[in-house]
Amino acid sequence: MLSKAMGFRNLGPLGLFAKEGLEKAFSLGKFFCFLHVTDTYLVTFVVTSGPSMLPTIDLIPTMFLGERISTRFGKVTRGDIVIIRSPQNPRKLIAKRLVGMEDDTVTYISNPDEPDKQETIVVPKGHVWIQGDNAYKSNDSRNFGAVPYGLIQHRLFWRVWPIKGFGPFWKH
Amino acid sequence: MKLVSYMSQWRGIAKEAMDRTAIAVKFLCCLHITDTYFCSPTHVYGPSMLPTLNMVGDIVLVEHVSQRLGKVRHGDLVVIRSPLDPKRCLTKRIMGMEGDTVTYFDPMLGDATRVAVVPKGHVWIQGDNIFASHDSRHFGPVPYGLIQGKVFFRVWPLDCLGVPGQ
16 A cells, blocks of 8 residues: 555646546446446336327326347237337337237228228238327338337336336236 | 354455456446447358358458448448348348439349339348349348448458458
8 A cells, every 4th residue: 555655646646636537437437338238138218208109108208117138039029018219210219019020910990080991911020010009190010011120129018207107017 | 163264265255256257247348338339240151242241251340330320321331130030130231221212133033123212211232242142122121220330341361351342
Protein backbone atom coordinates (compact mmCIF):
# COMPACT_ATOMS: atom_id res chain seq x y z
CA MET A 1 0.00 0.00 0.00
CA LEU A 2 2.89 2.29 0.73
CA SER A 3 4.49 1.55 -2.64
CA LYS A 4 1.20 2.29 -4.35
CA ALA A 5 1.00 5.69 -2.64
CA MET A 6 4.57 6.44 -3.65
CA GLY A 7 3.93 5.41 -7.27
CA PHE A 8 1.05 7.79 -7.73
CA ARG A 9 2.56 10.67 -5.84
CA ASN A 10 4.44 11.63 -8.99
CA LEU A 11 1.24 12.16 -10.94
CA GLY A 12 -0.21 14.51 -8.43
CA PRO A 13 -3.88 15.14 -7.69
CA LEU A 14 -4.82 15.18 -11.41
CA GLY A 15 -3.44 11.67 -11.84
CA LEU A 16 -5.47 10.39 -8.92
CA PHE A 17 -8.56 12.05 -10.31
CA ALA A 18 -8.00 10.47 -13.72
CA LYS A 19 -7.43 7.05 -12.16
CA GLU A 20 -10.65 7.29 -10.18
CA GLY A 21 -12.55 8.48 -13.23
CA LEU A 22 -11.25 5.55 -15.27
CA GLU A 23 -12.22 3.09 -12.54
CA LYS A 24 -15.74 4.51 -12.37
CA ALA A 25 -16.01 4.36 -16.16
CA PHE A 26 -14.96 0.72 -16.12
CA SER A 27 -17.54 -0.22 -13.47
CA LEU A 28 -20.21 1.60 -15.46
CA GLY A 29 -19.10 -0.21 -18.59
CA LYS A 30 -19.22 -3.58 -16.84
CA PHE A 31 -22.69 -2.80 -15.51
CA PHE A 32 -23.97 -1.87 -18.96
CA CYS A 33 -22.48 -5.01 -20.47
CA PHE A 34 -24.29 -7.12 -17.88
CA LEU A 35 -27.54 -5.20 -18.42
CA HIS A 36 -27.24 -5.64 -22.16
CA VAL A 37 -26.69 -9.40 -21.92
CA THR A 38 -29.72 -9.76 -19.65
CA ASP A 39 -31.69 -7.60 -22.06
CA THR A 40 -30.75 -9.61 -25.09
CA TYR A 41 -31.06 -13.10 -23.75
CA LEU A 42 -33.43 -13.01 -20.80
CA VAL A 43 -35.88 -10.28 -19.88
CA THR A 44 -36.36 -6.63 -20.73
CA PHE A 45 -38.85 -3.82 -20.18
CA VAL A 46 -41.10 -2.97 -23.11
CA VAL A 47 -43.41 0.05 -23.44
CA THR A 48 -46.36 -0.14 -25.82
CA SER A 49 -48.81 2.51 -26.96
CA GLY A 50 -51.53 2.70 -29.58
CA PRO A 51 -55.02 1.36 -30.27
CA SER A 52 -54.26 -1.74 -32.32
CA MET A 53 -54.42 -4.23 -29.43
CA LEU A 54 -57.61 -2.97 -27.72
CA PRO A 55 -59.19 -4.27 -25.53
CA THR A 56 -56.29 -6.48 -24.42
CA ILE A 57 -53.75 -3.69 -24.20
CA ASP A 58 -54.88 -0.16 -23.44
CA LEU A 59 -54.31 2.88 -25.64
CA ILE A 60 -52.05 4.69 -23.14
CA PRO A 61 -48.35 3.80 -22.79
CA THR A 62 -48.19 0.50 -20.91
CA MET A 63 -45.05 -1.19 -19.64
CA PHE A 64 -44.49 -4.94 -19.88
CA LEU A 65 -41.78 -7.47 -19.26
CA GLY A 66 -40.75 -9.23 -22.43
CA GLU A 67 -38.65 -12.36 -22.54
CA ARG A 68 -36.42 -13.69 -25.27
CA ILE A 69 -35.94 -17.30 -24.15
CA SER A 70 -39.02 -18.68 -25.90
CA THR A 71 -38.33 -16.76 -29.10
CA ARG A 72 -34.79 -18.09 -29.30
CA PHE A 73 -35.88 -21.71 -28.77
CA GLY A 74 -38.85 -21.46 -31.08
CA LYS A 75 -41.39 -22.00 -28.31
CA VAL A 76 -43.65 -19.08 -29.25
CA THR A 77 -47.14 -20.30 -30.20
CA ARG A 78 -50.54 -19.09 -31.35
CA GLY A 79 -52.16 -16.72 -28.91
CA ASP A 80 -48.92 -15.20 -27.62
CA ILE A 81 -48.49 -11.46 -27.78
CA VAL A 82 -45.11 -10.67 -29.28
CA ILE A 83 -42.96 -7.66 -30.06
CA ILE A 84 -41.90 -7.89 -33.69
CA ARG A 85 -39.76 -5.66 -35.90
CA SER A 86 -42.02 -4.08 -38.52
CA PRO A 87 -41.41 -5.40 -42.07
CA GLN A 88 -42.36 -1.99 -43.41
CA ASN A 89 -40.04 0.09 -41.23
CA PRO A 90 -37.04 -1.71 -39.69
CA ARG A 91 -36.68 0.93 -36.97
CA LYS A 92 -40.17 0.33 -35.57
CA LEU A 93 -41.17 -2.40 -33.13
CA ILE A 94 -44.84 -3.38 -33.04
CA ALA A 95 -46.84 -5.43 -30.56
CA LYS A 96 -49.30 -7.91 -32.03
CA ARG A 97 -50.85 -11.30 -31.32
CA LEU A 98 -49.49 -14.40 -33.02
CA VAL A 99 -52.46 -15.93 -34.83
CA GLY A 100 -50.81 -18.46 -37.14
CA MET A 101 -47.54 -20.39 -37.21
CA GLU A 102 -45.87 -21.83 -40.32
CA ASP A 103 -47.99 -24.22 -42.40
CA ASP A 104 -51.21 -23.05 -40.69
CA THR A 105 -54.23 -22.13 -42.76
CA VAL A 106 -55.44 -18.70 -41.63
CA THR A 107 -58.90 -17.38 -42.46
CA TYR A 108 -59.27 -13.66 -41.98
CA ILE A 109 -61.51 -10.74 -42.82
CA SER A 110 -59.39 -8.20 -44.65
CA ASN A 111 -61.91 -5.40 -44.30
CA PRO A 112 -63.98 -5.36 -41.07
CA ASP A 113 -66.64 -3.19 -42.76
CA GLU A 114 -67.41 -6.15 -45.02
CA PRO A 115 -67.57 -9.13 -42.65
CA ASP A 116 -68.70 -11.53 -45.36
CA LYS A 117 -65.59 -11.30 -47.49
CA GLN A 118 -63.24 -13.85 -45.94
CA GLU A 119 -59.84 -14.77 -47.30
CA THR A 120 -57.81 -17.87 -46.61
CA ILE A 121 -54.06 -18.15 -46.78
CA VAL A 122 -51.44 -20.74 -45.87
CA VAL A 123 -48.58 -19.35 -43.80
CA PRO A 124 -45.29 -20.17 -45.60
CA LYS A 125 -42.38 -21.98 -43.93
CA GLY A 126 -40.35 -19.88 -41.51
CA HIS A 127 -43.08 -17.22 -41.30
CA VAL A 128 -45.82 -16.27 -38.82
CA TRP A 129 -49.17 -14.50 -39.15
CA ILE A 130 -49.75 -11.63 -36.74
CA GLN A 131 -52.94 -9.69 -36.08
CA GLY A 132 -53.94 -6.94 -33.71
CA ASP A 133 -56.95 -7.59 -31.47
CA ASN A 134 -58.56 -4.37 -32.69
CA ALA A 135 -59.49 -5.37 -36.23
CA TYR A 136 -60.54 -1.85 -37.22
CA LYS A 137 -57.35 -0.04 -36.30
CA SER A 138 -54.56 -2.50 -36.80
CA ASN A 139 -51.88 -2.56 -39.48
CA ASP A 140 -50.86 -6.20 -39.43
CA SER A 141 -50.44 -9.33 -41.55
CA ARG A 142 -53.76 -8.62 -43.23
CA ASN A 143 -52.01 -5.63 -44.80
CA PHE A 144 -48.39 -6.73 -45.23
CA GLY A 145 -48.65 -10.52 -45.30
CA ALA A 146 -46.90 -13.16 -43.22
CA VAL A 147 -43.68 -12.05 -41.51
CA PRO A 148 -40.48 -14.11 -41.12
CA TYR A 149 -40.04 -15.66 -37.67
CA GLY A 150 -36.59 -14.06 -37.43
CA LEU A 151 -38.19 -10.64 -36.86
CA ILE A 152 -39.78 -11.63 -33.52
CA GLN A 153 -37.94 -9.84 -30.72
CA HIS A 154 -39.73 -10.55 -27.41
CA ARG A 155 -42.74 -12.35 -25.98
CA LEU A 156 -44.77 -10.36 -23.43
CA PHE A 157 -45.54 -12.25 -20.26
CA TRP A 158 -46.02 -9.74 -17.41
CA ARG A 159 -47.69 -6.34 -17.21
CA VAL A 160 -45.83 -3.84 -15.01
CA TRP A 161 -47.57 -0.45 -15.50
CA PRO A 162 -50.29 0.84 -14.93
CA ILE A 163 -50.24 -0.59 -11.43
CA LYS A 164 -53.85 -1.76 -11.51
CA GLY A 165 -52.99 -4.12 -14.33
CA PHE A 166 -49.86 -5.49 -12.65
CA GLY A 167 -49.62 -9.24 -13.01
CA PRO A 168 -49.24 -12.16 -15.38
CA PHE A 169 -50.13 -11.51 -18.97
CA TRP A 170 -50.60 -14.68 -20.96
CA LYS A 171 -53.31 -16.69 -22.67
CA HIS A 172 -55.81 -13.84 -22.89
CA MET B 1 -10.83 -27.43 15.82
CA LYS B 2 -10.09 -29.38 12.65
CA LEU B 3 -13.59 -28.60 11.37
CA VAL B 4 -13.02 -24.87 11.82
CA SER B 5 -9.72 -25.00 9.93
CA TYR B 6 -11.36 -26.98 7.11
CA MET B 7 -14.14 -24.41 6.86
CA SER B 8 -11.75 -21.46 6.68
CA GLN B 9 -9.72 -23.23 3.97
CA TRP B 10 -12.89 -23.97 2.01
CA ARG B 11 -14.04 -20.39 2.32
CA GLY B 12 -10.76 -19.19 0.80
CA ILE B 13 -11.11 -21.54 -2.16
CA ALA B 14 -14.77 -20.59 -2.64
CA LYS B 15 -13.89 -16.89 -2.67
CA GLU B 16 -11.16 -17.44 -5.25
CA ALA B 17 -13.54 -19.47 -7.41
CA MET B 18 -16.14 -16.68 -7.23
CA ASP B 19 -13.56 -14.06 -8.19
CA ARG B 20 -12.36 -16.08 -11.16
CA THR B 21 -15.96 -16.72 -12.27
CA ALA B 22 -16.72 -13.01 -12.00
CA ILE B 23 -13.75 -12.17 -14.23
CA ALA B 24 -14.81 -14.80 -16.76
CA VAL B 25 -18.39 -13.49 -16.80
CA LYS B 26 -17.23 -9.90 -17.27
CA PHE B 27 -14.99 -10.95 -20.13
CA LEU B 28 -17.81 -12.86 -21.83
CA CYS B 29 -20.16 -9.89 -21.45
CA CYS B 30 -17.60 -7.60 -23.11
CA LEU B 31 -17.03 -10.15 -25.86
CA HIS B 32 -20.76 -10.37 -26.45
CA ILE B 33 -21.15 -6.59 -26.71
CA THR B 34 -18.31 -6.38 -29.23
CA ASP B 35 -19.80 -9.28 -31.15
CA THR B 36 -23.27 -7.79 -31.32
CA TYR B 37 -22.56 -4.13 -31.88
CA PHE B 38 -19.19 -3.86 -33.55
CA CYS B 39 -17.52 -6.74 -35.31
CA SER B 40 -17.70 -10.53 -35.24
CA PRO B 41 -16.06 -13.34 -37.21
CA THR B 42 -18.32 -15.71 -39.14
CA HIS B 43 -17.69 -18.92 -41.02
CA VAL B 44 -19.45 -18.86 -44.39
CA TYR B 45 -19.64 -21.74 -46.84
CA GLY B 46 -21.58 -22.94 -49.85
CA PRO B 47 -21.51 -22.41 -53.63
CA SER B 48 -23.98 -19.54 -53.85
CA MET B 49 -21.42 -16.73 -53.66
CA LEU B 50 -18.79 -18.08 -56.10
CA PRO B 51 -16.43 -16.64 -57.24
CA THR B 52 -16.45 -13.95 -54.53
CA LEU B 53 -16.46 -16.36 -51.58
CA ASN B 54 -15.07 -19.90 -51.67
CA MET B 55 -17.30 -22.94 -51.54
CA VAL B 56 -15.48 -24.91 -48.86
CA GLY B 57 -15.62 -22.12 -46.35
CA ASP B 58 -14.18 -18.72 -45.53
CA ILE B 59 -13.88 -16.87 -42.28
CA VAL B 60 -15.01 -13.27 -42.72
CA LEU B 61 -15.36 -10.30 -40.41
CA VAL B 62 -18.87 -8.92 -40.17
CA GLU B 63 -19.58 -5.45 -38.82
CA HIS B 64 -22.88 -4.63 -37.16
CA VAL B 65 -22.73 -0.84 -37.21
CA SER B 66 -23.88 -0.02 -40.74
CA GLN B 67 -27.17 -1.89 -40.63
CA ARG B 68 -28.15 -0.16 -37.39
CA LEU B 69 -27.42 3.26 -38.93
CA GLY B 70 -29.23 2.36 -42.15
CA LYS B 71 -26.03 2.64 -44.23
CA VAL B 72 -26.41 -0.69 -46.01
CA ARG B 73 -26.87 -0.20 -49.73
CA HIS B 74 -26.82 -1.72 -53.21
CA GLY B 75 -23.86 -4.02 -53.82
CA ASP B 76 -23.05 -4.73 -50.16
CA LEU B 77 -22.30 -8.26 -49.01
CA VAL B 78 -24.52 -8.92 -45.99
CA VAL B 79 -25.22 -11.65 -43.48
CA ILE B 80 -28.99 -11.98 -43.24
CA ARG B 81 -31.27 -14.28 -41.24
CA SER B 82 -33.10 -16.66 -43.55
CA PRO B 83 -36.83 -15.91 -43.96
CA LEU B 84 -37.48 -19.63 -44.43
CA ASP B 85 -35.50 -20.94 -41.45
CA PRO B 86 -35.00 -18.48 -38.57
CA LYS B 87 -32.10 -20.50 -37.17
CA ARG B 88 -29.96 -20.09 -40.30
CA CYS B 89 -28.06 -17.09 -41.58
CA LEU B 90 -27.30 -16.54 -45.27
CA THR B 91 -24.55 -14.50 -46.88
CA LYS B 92 -25.75 -12.72 -50.01
CA ARG B 93 -25.36 -9.48 -51.93
CA ILE B 94 -27.94 -6.72 -51.88
CA MET B 95 -29.18 -6.09 -55.40
CA GLY B 96 -32.07 -3.74 -54.62
CA MET B 97 -33.19 -1.41 -51.86
CA GLU B 98 -36.78 -0.39 -51.08
CA GLY B 99 -38.51 1.26 -54.00
CA ASP B 100 -36.11 -0.18 -56.60
CA THR B 101 -37.23 -2.10 -59.65
CA VAL B 102 -35.14 -5.25 -59.90
CA THR B 103 -34.61 -7.12 -63.16
CA TYR B 104 -33.53 -10.69 -62.55
CA PHE B 105 -32.85 -13.88 -64.38
CA ASP B 106 -33.47 -17.37 -63.00
CA PRO B 107 -31.77 -20.06 -65.13
CA MET B 108 -34.04 -22.74 -63.65
CA LEU B 109 -37.19 -21.05 -64.94
CA GLY B 110 -36.06 -20.57 -68.53
CA ASP B 111 -34.49 -17.67 -70.38
CA ALA B 112 -36.99 -14.93 -69.57
CA THR B 113 -35.93 -12.04 -67.37
CA ARG B 114 -38.43 -10.97 -64.75
CA VAL B 115 -39.07 -7.68 -63.03
CA ALA B 116 -40.00 -7.02 -59.40
CA VAL B 117 -40.49 -3.90 -57.30
CA VAL B 118 -39.01 -3.98 -53.82
CA PRO B 119 -41.62 -2.86 -51.24
CA LYS B 120 -41.00 -0.41 -48.40
CA GLY B 121 -38.76 -1.72 -45.61
CA HIS B 122 -37.47 -4.65 -47.71
CA VAL B 123 -34.31 -5.52 -49.67
CA TRP B 124 -33.63 -7.81 -52.64
CA ILE B 125 -30.77 -10.24 -52.07
CA GLN B 126 -29.00 -12.41 -54.62
CA GLY B 127 -26.04 -14.72 -54.56
CA ASP B 128 -23.21 -13.97 -57.01
CA ASN B 129 -23.51 -17.50 -58.43
CA ILE B 130 -26.98 -17.28 -59.98
CA PHE B 131 -26.94 -20.94 -60.99
CA ALA B 132 -26.59 -22.27 -57.43
CA SER B 133 -28.18 -19.72 -55.18
CA HIS B 134 -31.46 -19.82 -53.29
CA ASP B 135 -32.31 -16.15 -52.80
CA SER B 136 -34.88 -13.41 -53.40
CA ARG B 137 -35.55 -14.78 -56.87
CA HIS B 138 -37.20 -17.70 -55.08
CA PHE B 139 -38.52 -16.37 -51.78
CA GLY B 140 -39.09 -12.74 -52.67
CA PRO B 141 -37.77 -9.56 -51.05
CA VAL B 142 -36.76 -9.82 -47.39
CA PRO B 143 -37.47 -7.29 -44.61
CA TYR B 144 -34.51 -5.04 -43.79
CA GLY B 145 -34.86 -6.02 -40.11
CA LEU B 146 -33.46 -9.48 -40.86
CA ILE B 147 -30.04 -8.11 -41.85
CA GLN B 148 -27.52 -9.05 -39.17
CA GLY B 149 -24.39 -7.31 -40.48
CA LYS B 150 -22.18 -6.32 -43.41
CA VAL B 151 -19.17 -8.37 -44.53
CA PHE B 152 -16.12 -6.12 -44.88
CA PHE B 153 -13.01 -8.29 -44.60
CA ARG B 154 -11.94 -11.87 -45.20
CA VAL B 155 -9.37 -13.41 -42.82
CA TRP B 156 -9.22 -17.04 -43.98
CA PRO B 157 -7.94 -18.58 -46.24
CA LEU B 158 -4.80 -16.51 -45.88
CA ASP B 159 -4.08 -16.20 -49.59
CA CYS B 160 -7.47 -14.48 -50.01
CA LEU B 161 -6.90 -12.04 -47.17
CA GLY B 162 -8.59 -8.70 -47.82
CA VAL B 163 -11.82 -7.17 -48.94
CA PRO B 164 -14.02 -9.64 -50.89
CA GLY B 165 -14.30 -8.56 -54.55
CA GLN B 166 -17.10 -6.53 -56.05
